[in-house]
Structure formats: structure tokens, C-alpha cells
Amino acid sequence: MEVVHHHSAFLLPPAPAGHRTSLSYALVVLNQRLPRFAPLLWQHANLRLCADGGANRVFDEMPALFPDEEADVIRNRYKPDVIKGDMDSIRSEVMDFYIKLGTKVVDESHDQDTTDLHKCVSFIRDFTSDLDKSRLCILVAGALGGRFDHEIGNINVLCRFKNMRIILISDDCLIHLLPEGKSHEIHILPSVVGPHCGLIPIGMPSKSTTTTGLQWNINGAEMHFGGLISTSNIAKEDIVTVHSDSDLLWTISIKKPQDRLQIVIWDPNDGSENKENLHILITYLPIFPVVGTAISRIFHHGEEDCHSDEPNSPHNNGILVVDSHG
Template identity: 30%
Template sequence: MISKIVRKLEPITLVGGAAVNSQQLERAIVEAPTLVAADGGAAHIVRAGRVPEAVIGDMDSLSGDLKAALPKDIVHEIEEQDSTDFEKCMLRIETPLVVGLGFLGGRLDHQLAAFHGLMQFQDQRCVLLGSDEVVFLCPPLLDLPLSAGTPVSLFPLGPVTGRASGLRWSFESLDFSPGENIGTSNVADGAISLAMTAPAMLCILPAQCFEAVVKALVAQSGSWPARG
């Protein structure tokens, strides 16, 4: 069994290597004060004048100079190449919620890999914050206090049946599947409620919804079980 490197009772900010600006980092720290870096994401943290509690990854994107400058006991090199740095981190941290920065934007294949990681670790609640959107895997039930007119997109990564109220186009027991039926470009009429039958639905919202999403995910009871 793989041991946890970081355990916290409060949310953790996990920083990856894609673009991260200072405003995003400060917003994340307010909600999730502990900083963990996925490999080269350590550069964003150090540039902001902070030190991560841990740096986890295969270290292929962490510069030699930065690695040498960091305390040796916080650098955890994981040599296997069967998982991404995001997945290596998710496997080794324990927290009520991960706030992921530096995983949206940049290379599309890296973003898709992060979405795969959300499904791989379906039992660990996680919200990815980018410059324009927040993305998370829908839990079984979720109530979100959104403002009227907020864009809401639901994108299935696998077969899932969903129910939603509070949307301009609400639905009941609707089947979704990639290549068949998706739920992008919907609009909130106000507070919304979502219910999903499987851990396979991404919810995509504007970045200004970040704080509301964090509070809702932490407060909502019920999670998906860990993958067997």
C-alpha cells in the first residue's frame, strides 16, 4: 500500500506546471492554505515567495537549480512512468478537497489527462481552477448557489444518468454518454441541484464560481467510493 505524504483536515492547493497567475494562487490559498507542488509546479509557488509542503512527481520538469534550492525532505521523486504527476500527487495526499491550479490551460493533452485523473480518484473531491473556468467531477448529489444567468456545462466522460433542477433546461433521469448525449451550454436560473448515478460527469463553470464550488463540495455529504 502506498503511504500518504501529506495529510490535512483542511483543503490542499495542488499546483501543476501549466500557467498560474498570482491572483489564482491567492484565491486558492484562501480556501486551501496548504501548498503541494506537482513536479515543476513548485516554480509557481516559489515565485510567489512561498515554500511548498511537498513536491511530488517524477521530477522531469523541475529545474536542477530549483530542486537544489528546496529542502531535500520535501522533494519526493516518484520514478514510475505509468501515471501522470497529477495522479502521483492525488494518490499520496489525503484531504477533504484538492484545489488544483496549473492543470487547465496550456496543452490540451495535459488537460485531458487531468480530467482522467479526476475519474481515477473519484473518491477524492477536487476542483480545478483555471483563468476562465472551474472544472470538477460531480459528486452523487450537489447543491450550488449560483447567480441567474451563470453558464453551466455538463460533459460526460462515460455513461451516466443525471437529474438537474434550477437550470434553464432542467432534466430528470436523462442518460448521458460521450459521443451520444452531452449537456454543455446550459444556464442557471439561480441555485441549482445536481444528482448523478456514476462518477463520470464533469461540471464546468465560470472561474468566478470557484469559492461557491469549494464551499459546496466541502459541505455536501456523500462521495463516490474509491475505484477497486
């Protein structure tokens, strides 16, 4: 049976070349509030699309994540490659701004049978070669929260494109599809996600679902609405395995900064700390590029020397950001 591996590495700063995941990311921004880690998702993506009014969100809200920089500097830096949709939400001045920067605008106002997310996923599918589709993962920012009918429409896109990796993301959680008939291994990064999670049958009842790695595992049980579904579960292991005879939605919480961060004052020359046991957390640092660069280097290389050549790096002052639960 095919084993499918699922990761949340996109919530960590990109690894240096040669250490990166085999996945290739595309980002779709919808017309909901940007998650606080939107710059990090942007950094991971090779292709960035705004679904109609998602362009307003990037234009208005991305500068607020960089309060020490000029708004237009940020707007020029975070320029979408494509804006696509029925164009009933994007403001004219936002469209004009990005067109002048070279963004491609695809007006599909004639198509009222599909959502803007569906239109963007279709564009990415057609844009990507068959060779690369097996490595493609689409991150959808602003997919959850707001109107419930919009959320259901976004979940329906997961089912319409069930052979593509698509992850719906908000500030609070992520959701993706676990297609039936495969063995799924979900690799938990406890510094950034969990522990709260759920497995929900979608489209049809599951006659048999089996899991490992959860506080309340399922052992061949049937799941359906009106009966058993697994919500408010807890991820207990670093790997959660799932096998089901029908499609399931997997959801897991994304930790807030106050749940994840603490500052440790550490003298690298003191020798009192075991550096190998420091689980360095770097997910909230795209807003602070110098810090993120310095800590990412250590996280991905496991360097013994914590000194950084970045002039304002906290490592030169012996400050590390680490997992508060580690």
C-alpha cells in the same frame, strides 16, 4: 439518498475562525500558468504541493502578483511544503532554493505509469488521516489549459480518485466530478462563478440525469457522447441540483475581474445606502492584503460599522468594492 454539497468558498478570502467552512483544503500546483487568484488558494490550504514543474511556476510567477514587494520576499512567503513528481521539469536552481527553505522533495522518477498530479493526490491521501478524509478538498491550480492530453490526464485523476473531492481550476473555469448515485447540491456564488456551466458524462453514458436550477434543465434524459450532453448551459438559481445514474463532470466559469468589480464611493455617515443590500465582493483581493482583510471582516460578520482600523484601508475613505451584478 446521500446529499453532497458543493461550494466555491475557496474563491473568497478565508472566513475568521469560527465562521469557516467545515472543509480542509490541500493545494496542488501544476506546471501551467498560475491563476490570478493563486495567493488566495494558497491562503486557504493547510498543505501545499508543487507537482514537479509547478515549483517553477510558483518561483517565477508568484512574485509578479505582488509587484510592489521584493521577489525573494514573496518566494520565501510562498514556500511549498512538498515537491513531488518525476522531476523532469523542475529547474535545479528552483529545487535548491526550496530545499534550503525546508521543502520536502519526493523524487518518483522511477514511476512513469502515473501523472505528477496522480502522485501528489496519492501523497495527500496517504498523508491525511481517515478521520479527516471526509472533510478534505484538493484544489488543483493550473489543471486546465495547455496540452489537451495533459487536461485529459488530469480529468482521469478525478475518476481514479472518485471518492475524494478534487477540483481542477484555471483562470477561466473549474471542473469537478459528481459521482453517480448521489444527490448533488451545487451552491452558486454568482459574484465569483457562472453563469456558464455544463454537465458532461464521463466514463460511460448516463441513462438518466435530472437537474434543477439551470436555464435548460434535464428531466430524466439520457446523455452520451455522440448524443446529448449539456454544454453552454446557464446557472439560473443559487442552488443547482443534479442526480444521475452515472458519473458526470460539472464545470462552471470563473468570472474575470472586469466582470465582477466596480468601485462605489460611499460615505458611511451619509446613510443613503442600505448596507445590508451591499453584496461585498472580495475575490480579487489577495493581491491587496490590506483591502482584502478589511472587506473580509465586513463580509463575514455583516458589521454595521464600515470603518476599518487598517491604516490604509479604503473603508476609511468610504470606498467599497461590490458585485457589479448585485
